[in-house]
Amino acid sequence: MQAPVIVMNTNVEREVGRKAQVSNITAAKTVADVVRTCLGPRSMLKMLLDPMGGVVLTNDGNAILREVEVAHPAAKSMIELSRTQDEEVGDGTTSVIILAGEMLAQALPYLEQNIHPIVIISAFKKALDDAIGIINDISKPLDVENQDEMLNLVKGSIGTKFASRWSDLMCKLALDAVKTVFKDDDGKREIDIKRYARVEKVPGGEIEDSKVLDGVMLNKDVTHPNMRRRIENPRIVLLDCPLEYKKGESQTAAEIMDENHWNRLLQIEEEQVKEMCDAIISVKPDLVFTEKGVSDLAQHFLSKANISAIRRVRKTDNNRIARAVGATIVNRLDDLKEEDVGTGCGLFSIEKIGDEYFTFLTKCKNPKACTILLRGPSKDILNEIERNLQDAMNVSRNVFFNPSLAPGGGATEIAISVKLAENSKKIVGIEQWPYKAVAEAMEVIPRTLIQNCGGNPIKVLTELRAKHATGNHTWGIDGEAGTVIDMSDYGIWEPNAVKVQTIKTAIESACLLLRVDDIVSGVSKKKSEGASAPAPDAEGPELDEKPEQ
Known part of the structure; x- marks a missing residue:
């Protein structure tokens, strides 16, 4: 080029x-x-x-x-x-x-x-x-441990915003969220609110119903109707691989001559999925989250072993769950070990809010990641409250790093x-x-x-x-x-x-x-014949950002 x-x-x-x-x-x-x-x-x-x-x-x-x-x-x-x-x-x-x-x-x-x-x-x-x-x-x-002083400070940032009438509630949400994701390892202070404090907006209910969950919430439901929807102290496995039959990597063609060959093909598929499920069942989890798909056959095997499965979880959500429950995300089922299982969650439950099902992983012992559940009358209001809440969380975060006002x-x-x-x-x-x-x-x-x-x-x-x-x-x-x-x-x-x-x-x-x-413009205004060039307006000449190649 x-x-x-x-x-x-x-x-x-x-x-x-x-x-x-x-x-x-x-x-x-x-x-x-x-x-x-x-x-x-x-x-x-x-x-x-x-x-x-x-x-x-x-x-x-x-x-x-x-x-x-x-x-x-x-x-x-x-x-x-x-x-x-x-x-x-x-x-x-x-x-x-x-x-x-x-x-x-x-x-x-x-x-x-x-x-x-x-x-x-x-x-x-x-x-x-x-x-x-x-x-x-x-x-x-400023004393960061003094709750009243911190609340007063965060109120200052929200006081000028639309959410000011609920300022006490919003300040408390922001402070709780920042304290949850605050991590101090070997003197290295980290507060990554963008990654680990997710705001979930659910229209309906009252703004006063908003809360910070001591864990993670997803807009998901279990894949099979027979799977459990409430588990106390679940053992959780997080996967980044599909629980489905793995087909050939490149263009693979199989020629089937009679019925026995076809049955054998189906049998191989079943054996492979069963092998995957056995690898999961061997660490005795109650709950499996995967970022990819879960086939009907895998659902059947997991359901028989009394394991609940949730599929197609976002990468960001999976990272948040890993931090909240202390699990490790596994890329290959062969590598799954006992120490990869997360046991830091107190309660797994699925609730219906409005028309949708939501998965809650709450009562975590040491969350380090959280979800802020916002309720309100309409999407517009929720979007504005979320913007205000982000400001409040940023103010709290800044003060943790530099406690001076x-x-x-x-x-x-x-x-x-x-x-x-x-x-x-x-x-x-x-x-x-x-x-x-x-x-x-x-x-x-x-x-x-x-x-x-x-x-x-x-x-x-x-x-x-x-x-x-x-x-x-x-x-x-x-x-x-x-x-x-x-x-x-x-x-x-x-x-x-x-x-x-x-x-x-x-x-x-x-x-x-x-x-x-x-200021040199890459585009000259075409002058009409006989007419003088138009004077540049107050906005000035436009810039053509992409030169022709």
């Missing part, structure tokens, strides 16, 4: 220098304005329509930007920010976009005054280092803003102004919180600055009433890791976009 060759064409539309920077800043501000109303407890919801006609209702910044389609490269880069933030710390996806948009907006006047972008970037980097130091100074340590409600941002404004007076030269711009940009978070609940931004921010100037670092905004309040009384704290990551991502991405001084 020949490598794509990019030929610079004089007709190709380009945006150079100032024009490119202004275009990028406009695009970034547009993306930030989309999610600006989604910050804080009084945030608005966005209704997103996908091409298939589906509807998503959410105020989660990451979920919104995942669904939005944009053409401008700078806007694409902004959308990538929320994804990065979500993968890294799982919270603060809306804040990072708003902050990055504001950083770029604050840089625009300096670009217009012909201050070189590199000078602005250098000042931003200085401000970033100072800001991280300020966050660490105003953070307080910064005040929420815009208090940390204002503290940084006031301190940076003070520091800027000591800087000599032109860098003083972009450095001060970071201080002003930081105010966007508390200002947006006030605007979203209908407060007066100028009056409240002035009052808040006055509090911080006298060293009261824990004062922030009450997102419900739009007034100034002490966060240590109000109990809104956020993990230090989330705050640091938000500011790092926002400032570094702003620096990245300021470095761009040329």
